[in-house]
Amino acid sequence: MSNNISDKIKNIHRIFHPQSIAVLGANKVKGTVPADILVNILKAEFKGVVYPVNPKENHISSIKTYKYVIDIEDPVDLAVIVYPSSVMHMALEQCGQKGIKGAIIISAGFKEVGGQGIEREEQIKEIAKKYGISFIGPNCLGVINTDPSVKLDASFARKMPEEGNIAFISQSGALCTAVLDYAQAKHIGFSKFVSIGNKADISEIDLLYYLKDDPKTKVILLYLEEISEGHGLMKAARTVIEQTGKPILAIKSGRTSAGASAAASHTGSLAGSDEICDAAFKQAGIIRCDDIEEMFNKAIAFTYQPLPKSNRIAIVTNAGGPGVLTTDAAIKYGLELPKFNPETTSILKKSLPKTANINNPVDVIGDARADRYSVAVSSILKDANVDGVFVILTPQSMTEIENIATEISHLASQFDKPIYTSFMGEADVAAGIDILQRNKIPHYILPESMPISFATTYKFKKMLEDIREPADTFDDVKKEAAHLILNNAINEGKKYLPEEEAAKVLEAYNFPMLKSGLAKSEKEAIELSELLGYSVVMKIMSDDIVHKFDVGGVILDIKSKDQAALSYKKIIENVNRHKPDANIKGVFVRRMIPPGEEVILGLKRDLTFGPIIMFGLGGIFVEIYKDVSFRIAPLDKKSVDNLITETKASAILSGVRGRIPRDINSIKECIMRLSQLAVDCPQIKELDINPLIVLEDGSGSFVADTKIML
Amino acid sequence: MDNNEVQQRVKKVIAKVLKTKEENISDSANFIFDLGADSLQSVELVAAFEEEFQIEMEEDKALEIQSVADAAKFISQYLK
Numbered sequence: 001m002s003n004n005i006s007d008k009i010k011n012i013h014r015i016f017h018p019q020s021i022a023v024l025g026a027n028k029v030k031g032t033v034p035a036d037i038l039v040n041i042l043k044a045e046f047k048g049v050v051y052p053v054n055p056k057e058n059h060i061s062s063i064k065t066y067k068y069v070i071d072i073e074d075p076v077d078l079a080v081i082v083y084p085s086s087v088m089h090m091a092l093e094q095c096g097q098k099g100i101k102g103a104i105i106i107s108a109g110f111k112e113v114g115g116q117g118i119e120r121e122e123q124i125k126e127i128a129k130k131y132g133i134s135f136i137g138p139n140c141l142g143v144i145n146t147d148p149s150v151k152l153d154a155s156f157a158r159k160m161p162e163e164g165n166i167a168f169i170s171q172s173g174a175l176c177t178a179v180l181d182y183a184q185a186k187h188i189g190f191s192k193f194v195s196i197g198n199k200a201d202i203s204e205i206d207l208l209y210y211l212k213d214d215p216k217t218k219v220i221l222l223y224l225e226e227i228s229e230g231h232g233l234m235k236a237a238r239t240v241i242e243q244t245g246k247p248i249l250a251i252k253s254g255r256t257s258a259g260a261s262a263a264a265s266h267t268g269s270l271a272g273s274d275e276i277c278d279a280a281f282k283q284a285g286i287i288r289c290d291d292i293e294e295m296f297n298k299a300i301a302f303t304y305q306p307l308p309k310s311n312r313i314a315i316v317t318n319a320g321g322p323g324v325l326t327t328d329a330a331i332k333y334g335l336e337l338p339k340f341n342p343e344t345t346s347i348l349k350k351s352l353p354k355t356a357n358i359n360n361p362v363d364v365i366g367d368a369r370a371d372r373y374s375v376a377v378s379s380i381l382k383d384a385n386v387d388g389v390f391v392i393l394t395p396q397s398m399t400e401i402e403n404i405a406t407e408i409s410h411l412a413s414q415f416d417k418p419i420y421t422s423f424m425g426e427a428d429v430a431a432g433i434d435i436l437q438r439n440k441i442p443h444y445i446l447p448e449s450m451p452i453s454f455a456t457t458y459k460f461k462k463m464l465e466d467i468r469e470p471a472d473t474f475d476d477v478k479k480e481a482a483h484l485i486l487n488n489a490i491n492e493g494k495k496y497l498p499e500e501e502a503a504k505v506l507e508a509y510n511f512p513m514l515k516s517g518l519a520k521s522e523k524e525a526i527e528l529s530e531l532l533g534y535s536v537v538m539k540i541m542s543d544d545i546v547h548k549f550d551v552g553g554v555i556l557d558i559k560s561k562d563q564a565a566l567s568y569k570k571i572i573e574n575v576n577r578h579k580p581d582a583n584i585k586g587v588f589v590r591r592m593i594p595p596g597e598e599v600i601l602g603l604k605r606d607l608t609f610g611p612i613i614m615f616g617l618g619g620i621f622v623e624i625y626k627d628v629s630f631r632i633a634p635l636d637k638k639s640v641d642n643l644i645t646e647t648k649a650s651a652i653l654s655g656v657r658g659r660i661p662r663d664i665n666s667i668k669e670c671i672m673r674l675s676q677l678a679v680d681c682p683q684i685k686e687l688d689i690n691p692l693i694v695l696e697d698g699s700g701s702f703v704a705d706t707k708i709m710l
Numbered sequence: 711m712d713n714n715e716v717q718q719r720v721k722k723v724i725a726k727v728l729k730t731k732e733e734n735i736s737d738s739a740n741f742i743f744d745l746g747a748d749s750l751q752s753v754e755l756v757a758a759f760e761e762e763f764q765i766e767m768e769e770d771k772a773l774e775i776q777s778v779a780d781a782a783k784f785i786s787q788y789l790k
Contacts, residue, residue, distance in 0.1 A: 054746055055743065055746040057746070083743065084742055086742065086774075090740065090743045
């Protein structure tokens with residue numbers, strides 16, 4: 001590992017832009033990795049010098065071959081190492097002696113095989129650290145840089161991809177080759193292509209920082225199997241997005257892994273690793289995709305076309321059915337189909353047949369040739385009400401598929417508004433699709449994919465406009481008091497806090513608690529009631545009485561001083577009559593919980609991402625409705641808003657269908673206090689506030705019950 | 711058989727399998743890194759050692775041997 005991040009970034013630049021490469025362990029056995037790596041470097045027409053290194057060959061592919069890398073007279077920027085893992089330490093040691101700072105370790109046989117492999121990986125990390133070498137791998141496919149001034153294919157992939165603006169970082173080497181094949185068929189080009197393998201040194205986080213300033217990269221794609229530094233990844237992603245506006249799309253495999261089903265709290269049970277990953281990606285602005293097709297559908301929208309100014313789109317189709325399907329999908333994903341300006345409508349009316357639909361979605365009718373598409377698309381693109389166009393084509397006998405594709409490509413280059421296409425079918429439309437793809441017009445097999453991709457780009461654009469402010473922190477909290485309670489409990493070997501102690505922790509963080517007290521006389525009962533504020537409830541406190549209601553030991557809704565005095569007397573009388581032997585500790589006085597909506601706030605500590613905050617619909621059915629959302633603490637204000645708005649509870653709290661609007665600001669304050677508590681008190685493993693009773697707008701909320709696990 | 715003799719015969723076997731000259735093989739030479747053995751040749755070396763010394767070695771451990779000196783030491787255990 002190199003000493004600091006700037007050295008590492010410099011070394012990564014050397015890996016992508018070497019002037020000379022040594023291939024350590026290259027050989028002549030065609031069809032093997034050590035041979036194909038060298039062949040690929042040569043085939044790609046690398047713009048620098050290549051030095052094969054092999055102890056028993058004089059030359060490989062007619063190139064002079066060196067016994068050891070230290071025998072090479074000239075400086076070497078990049079070492080590509082294909083020696084078996086058993087001698088990797090010797091190879092890397094010599095790279096260090098040679099002064100090489102960047103390496104790609106292709107070979108397998110390290111951490112992924114366990115046992116001795118783990119030791120070998122640690123050994124090469126130590127050597128790299130000693131010499132300030134940064135390396136990709138081990139156990140990887142290699143690295144590709146399509147930049148024409150470099151032309152580096154240091155991989156054993158079958159082919160070099162086309163030049164483009166997409167950087168692809170993958171933890172799976174095999175997936176890389178499949179992606180290259182997929183992309184080649186669709187003329188999708190790449191700027192950088194990296195298989196990170198075991199990411200023993202250079203990780204996706206380092207590469208994100210590097211790609212942030214890479215002028216050739218507009219969009220970054222990630223395929224991750226495991227995330228080792230959650231916070232680091234989130235910070236790097238946010239830095240890239242905020243500083244450059246480059247979108248990051250990611251597939252994180254393992255969606256179906258079992259959550260923490262044996263957890264003791266609702267939060268623990270609901271916050272599985274996938275939900276946490278989802279929340280972290282959202283918070284960082286990473287667009288999570290389920291599969292390769294979805295990822296590239298969205299990536300081409302970002303890389304080929306400008307970001308939309310609004311969500312107002314128009315559809316131009318020569319077939320009614322697909323037009324309706326696309327309209328439905330557009331509405332579903334939050335897009336609008338606006339009315340056209342009168343000028344646009346007038347042009348469409350004059351240019352299209354009477355049977356055509358000149359309103360949005362526009363139907364140019366099945367027999368449309370290129371001229372109808374051209375006039376419809378161009379006039380709509382000029383319309384200020386529209387900020388994007390979806391063009392749908394189905395192949396009829398007279399449809400000029402290639403001409404229409406050419407015309408759309410031409411129009412796309414003239415307007416700063418996104419155009420997406422869907423030429424439906426396969427064989428007949430293939431030549432048209434090829435024209436679109438070569439001209440970098442996003443094309444989708446299914447027309448419904450257009451609104452999905454458009455909505456993603458629009459949402460991303462909106463997110464870029466969001467101002468990220470840190471959530472409020474509160475000076476009125478008593479961190480030391482909370483620590484004292486938590487540490488004492490841990491020292492006593494407790495796994496969870498008793499209810500009254502959990503309440504004290506929340507009190508220390510100034511959560512709105514339902515205040516209460518014990519009155520031992522009528523006078524104290526009156527004073528307490530006055531202090532707490534009416535209405536209050538009074539309950540007998542005695543270890544000898546289990547069913548308080550049965551002995552007349554509970555009086556609800558006490559609304560005045562006189563009622564308080566009377567109620568105290570009545571409870572004592574009732575108990576003395578029904579249970580004369582009971583040892584009475586006093587009368588418990590608590591403010592009545594006013595009616596309100598029940599929500600849940602939760603906290604869970606995750607090994608990868610740290611403290612997770614949960615919000616959702618509360619009560620006893622939390623795990624049945626699962627109407628919850630998650631974010632990672634410390635929160636920013638936007639995340640606090642999103643925590644609430646992402647749930648269905650949000651509509652209920654806002655006062656949907658005549659319900660009373662609730663005090664959402666008081667929930668936000670509780671969430672921010674919880675975020676502060678989560679960061680301040682790592683002793684808390686899990687926490688539920690369930691329910692938090694939310695009163696009507698302006699009246700606050702109250703913690704009704706708390707559970708804290710240590 | 712003394713250790714020196716074992717080493718000389720080990721070198722002879724290596725030279726034959728890896729098609730190199732005996733004088734190029736130092737005692738500390740690594741089969742892969744210094745002599746260019748590939749994984750197939752590593753297996754061939756183990757078989758050739760067994761034939762040369764008329765012994766049967768534990769394969770997993772034998773494949774971990776990487777130098778002349780290590781090979782001689784390992785084989786000597788079977789000759790006692």
